[in-house]
Amino acid sequence: MSILHPFSGLAQSPGPESSRPDEVLIAEDDPISRRVLESWLRKWNYRVTALENGLDAWSVLQQQDAPQMVILDWMMPGLEGTELCRRVRSQQGGRYKYLLLLTAKGRKEDIVAGLEAGADDYLTKPFDVNELRARMRTGKRILDLQDALLRVQTELQFQSAHDHLTGLWNHGAITSLLQRETQRSSRMGHPLGVMMADLDHFKRINDSYGHQTGDAVLREAASRIVASVRNYDYVGRYGGEEFLIVLAECTTSDLIATAERMRVCLSGSPIETEVGPIPVTVSIGLAARDATAAVQLTGDDLLRVADMALYRAKTNGRNRVESAPEIQKASLSHAATHQ
Numbered sequence: 001m002s003i004l005h006p007f008s009g010l011a012q013s014p015g016p017e018s019s020r021p022d023e024v025l026i027a028e029d030d031p032i033s034r035r036v037l038e039s040w041l042r043k044w045n046y047r048v049t050a051l052e053n054g055l056d057a058w059s060v061l062q063q064q065d066a067p068q069m070v071i072l073d074w075m076m077p078g079l080e081g082t083e084l085c086r087r088v089r090s091q092q093g094g095r096y097k098y099l100l101l102l103t104a105k106g107r108k109e110d111i112v113a114g115l116e117a118g119a120d121d122y123l124t125k126p127f128d129v130n131e132l133r134a135r136m137r138t139g140k141r142i143l144d145l146q147d148a149l150l151r152v153q154t155e156l157q158f159q160s161a162h163d164h165l166t167g168l169w170n171h172g173a174i175t176s177l178l179q180r181e182t183q184r185s186s187r188m189g190h191p192l193g194v195m196m197a198d199l200d201h202f203k204r205i206n207d208s209y210g211h212q213t214g215d216a217v218l219r220e221a222a223s224r225i226v227a228s229v230r231n232y233d234y235v236g237r238y239g240g241e242e243f244l245i246v247l248a249e250c251t252t253s254d255l256i257a258t259a260e261r262m263r264v265c266l267s268g269s270p271i272e273t274e275v276g277p278i279p280v281t282v283s284i285g286l287a288a289r290d291a292t293a294a295v296q297l298t299g300d301d302l303l304r305v306a307d308m309a310l311y312r313a314k315t316n317g318r319n320r321v322e323s324a325p326e327i328q329k330a331s332l333s334h335a336a337t338h339q
């Protein structure tokens with residue numbers, strides 16, 4: 001995982017754990033076949049674990065880092081190869097296993113039964129070495145393909161929840177996180193803080209230096225916002241140059257102190273860009289949720305209160321932190337009459 005801030009999300013996407021297609025598990029009760037298989041596979045640079053019964057193989061296959069290439073004898077004491085195939089296929093999660101069934105049974109119906117039990121392929125005994133090698137290559141291709149698909153899936157999942165310019169949570173994700181944290185706050189009786197932070201006169205930066213420089217300023221502003229909160233707070237890009245920050249278990253006084261730290265962190269030194277240093281300031285609106293009060297604010301109430309507070313910070317001169325206690329009170333009494 002290469003995420004710097006797993007919750008705040010300033011980062012590249014996490015890759016899936018690396019696969020290990022060069023590791024092979026052999027389950028074969030016949031010592032001679034086992035040794036022959038083992039020596040060929042080692043010769044082809046596979047790392048081999050060779051076991052003599054199905055039960056031992058099953059206990060290895062249940063481990064998280066189990067080999068993904070598996071060669072299973074059909075007839076074994078304890079647990080047969082086909083039953084092992086069924087168990088592996090009914091496992092939830094984990095990486096795909098390529099299962100190659102070894103069988104002395106060469107009849108068509110046996111082979112169909114083996115494949116139906118979940119084997120990817122089979123080899124009849126005595127096996128041909130070139131055929132074994134070709135089957136192993138096929139297995140590796142399947143595992144590599146599976147790996148590539150997983151990587152794409154992980155990347156798509158990351159992209160669907162993150163803003164591509166800043167790496168922060170995107171609008172949809174941060175809004176869901178706010179709803180989730182609001183529910184958690186009610187359940188646990190913990191306070192919750194929300195900030196709406198908007199860069200001041202950002203349009204002027206675009207107008208003076210161009211959109212690309214504006215983008216660079218936005219990226220650095222996002223980093224500074226992330227740097228000024230705890231790494232388990234959630235930072236999202238709510239809109240163009242507007243950020244929504246959700247801070248679990250944050251009291252009102254913590255919220256004010258953090259917002260002030262964020263304001264200073266953004267305006268403390270100009271942002272270095274290719275066209276030179278550009279000073280920025282931010283206005284921040286706050287909303288706090290007291291989960292022990294009789295009437296409680298919803299996620300939407302918190303958004304509305306933080307937005308009104310931000311509006312106040314703008315009209316009061318920008319580069320400042322504001323809350324809107326009377327809006328918060330009005331929201332509470334509205335909530336009370338609708339309970």
Ligand code: GH3
Pocket residue numbers: 165198199200201202203204206210211212213214215218239240241314318
């Ligand atoms: P205020 O202090 O009232 O917030 O003024 P402002 O100029 O920051 O606000 P306004 O809403 O007038 O302008 C926001 C600007 O942000 C306009 C828009 O082009 C710019 N913007 C929004 N998204 C992006 C982006 O992804 N990249 C760049 N470079 N600019 C963006």
Ligand code: MG
Pocket residue numbers: 028029030073074075076
């Ligand atoms: Mg056997």
Ligand code: MG
Pocket residue numbers: 198199200201202241
């Ligand atoms: Mg703005």
Ligand code: MG
Pocket residue numbers: 198199240241242
């Ligand atoms: Mg704005």
